[in-house]
Amino acid sequence: MARALYIHWPFCLAKCPYCDFNSHVRAAADIGDWETALLADMRHEASNGTTEESLASIFFGGGTPSLMPPALVARLLTEVEALWGFDPEIEITLEANPSSVEAANFAALATAGVNRVSLGVQSLRDEVLRFLGRLHDVGEAFQAIETAQSHFDRVSIDLIYARPDQTAEQWAGELGEALSLGTDHLSLYQLTIEPATRFATDVRRGVFTPLDDDHAADLFAVTRDMTTSAGLPAYEVSNHARPGQESRHNLTYWRYQDYVGIGPGAHGRRGNAATVRHKKPENFLAAVASTGHGIAEERSLERHEQASEALLxxxxxxxxxxxxxxxxxxxxxxxxxIDDAKLALYRDLGLMWSGEGRIGVTPQGMPLLDALLGEVVREELVTP
Incomplete structure (x- = not known):
């Protein structure tokens, strides 16, 4: 049953122009109301037969969960432990922005039980941070990383690359600086222009042109080479870690194990069912007040659908x-x-591998992952 819990905090100080996550800007949030609602939402899940095993990971995502008062984080974790129990090696991650205000809460968050932090640094160049709409500068980022390393057992940083006009040399310099900071995990994402974001509007209006695929592939290769040489090889398309420092929570998703999701817009997979919560914060609160939980949709998953999701x-x-x-x-x-003929073709081309009942995508194939999945995973499995 569920071995992981995701808790969504939907609020941000500003909406980043590239972001399509369920995040909202509000003048204020009634912390008492949110504590009541999140506790009720998790109690509903605990009463739904998801407590047979203790939790191996908890992830506070958002939004910007480092804006949560540490006392609220502590209260939620106390209730989670009472409902589910904690694995002795539990990983408790909280996403944070590297502003000085949020970094000031790191000590209290560590005392509350958080033992891993994921810092949304995004760039080590001030002009890029301004382009990305971030509210911190590089100096704050360096200070936040140092502060985090003094309070948490494990620290990860996020960076965005393949930005407009970015060269391989520029990215190599920036990535080299990031690798020198001594964190054991890096999440390195290529800039993607998502629909219904401000960047999508900017591209449509000709404000900037995204980096073309060939140049993005060159930067992907630089990323793989440098992280491997530094001892942080890629264990997933965009995630790199020293052996043993992989995100246990995200591995739950990628290995298609059960997890519970609470809070606005959170998704869950547990007991052959998919759940999704109301996205808008006000609708989520209203739903919990009227029904005792924030679920907007719950449906059974057919076996073929689960198999497809597990493959993808x-x-x-x-x-x-x-x-x-x-x-x-x-x-x-x-x-x-799997289409065995297509698998054999891409294996011969060095883009995929197979053996002893396992299959996978090679480092050379990872830049083409979406196309490979579309070719190799049986169409009738995805859309029966």
Whole structure:
């Protein structure tokens, strides 16, 4: 059953122009109302048969969860432990922005139980931070990283690359600086222009032109080479870590294990069912007040759908996926999962690998992951 819990805090001080996450800017949030609602939402999940195993990971995402009062984080974690219990090696991650105001809460958050922080640094160049709409500067980022390393066992930083006009040399310099900071985990994302964001409008109006695919692929190769040489190889398309420092929470998703999601817009997968909460904060609060939970939709997942999701998630990982075990788990015949002819073709081209019942995508194939998935995963499995 569920081994991971996701808690969504939907509020930000400003909406970043590239962001399509469920984040909202509000003048104020009644912390008492949010404590009551989040506690009720998690109690509903705990009463729904998700407490057979203790939790291995908890993730506070957003939005900007480092804006949560540490006392609220502590209260939620106390209730979570009472409801589910904690694995002795539990990972408790909180996403944070590297502003001086939020970094000032790191000591209290560590006391509350957070033992891993993911810092949304995004760039080590001030002009890029301004372009990305970030509210911190590089000096604050360096200070926040140092402060985080003094309070948390594990620290990860996020960076965005493949930005307009960015060269391989520029990215290599910036990434080298990031690698020198001594964190054991890096999430390195190529800038993606998402629909319904301000950047999508800017591109449509000709304000800037995204980096073309060929140059983005060059930067991807630089990323792989430098992180591998530094001892932080890619274990997923965009995530790099020293061995043993991988995000246990995200591995729950990519390995298609059960997890509970609470808070506005949170998704969950547990007991062969998919759940999604109301996205708008006010609607979420109203739903909890009227029904005792924030679920907007809950539906059963057919076995073919679960198998498809497991394939699409698992093939993001360098470790690949146990195809034999997957077929057995979802009672789907293995030939219905993968087009063997296409797999053989891309294996011969060096883009995929297979052996001992497992398949995966090679480092050379990872830049083409979406296209490979569309070719290799059986169409009838995805859309029966």
């Amino acid at each position: 998630m698992g093939l993001r990982l360098a470790e690949g996926i146990d195809l034999t075990g997957l077929a057995r788990r979802f009672d789907v015949e293995q030939p219905r999962l």
